[in-house]
Amino acid sequence: MKHAFAYTLGFSNTTAQSAEFASADCVTGLNEIGQISVNNISGSLQDVERVIALKADEQGASWYRIIQMYEEQNPDNWRVQAILYA
Numbered sequence: 126m127k128h129a130f131a132y133t134l135g136f137s138n139t140t141a142q143s144a145e146f147a148s149a150d151c152v153t154g155l156n157e158i159g160q161i162s163v164n165n166i167s168g169s170l171q172d173v174e175r176v177i178a179l180k181a182d183e184q185g186a187s188w189y190r191i192i193q194m195y196e197e198q199n200p201d202n203w204r205v206q207a208i209l210y211a
């Protein structure tokens with residue numbers, strides 16, 4: 126069964142990465158520089174956040190906001206969309 130989540134709050138602290146999570150109320154005034162979609166992320170929610178942070182950093186983002194997160198048919202396998210900000 127698929128589950129859909131819309132996140133506006135951050136997860137627990139991440140490892141040292143340049144791009145950081147930004148909640149919906151914190152992005153006002155930030156420049157949106159793009160969006161990313163990542164499929165087939167395996168692991169926990171913290172693993173998902175780590176992957177998104179790394180992908181955002183690769184794109185030159187300082188901040189990211191996860192706007193959609195779906196758990197695939199296989200447990201702990203995720204599809205995620207995020208907005209990137211400078």
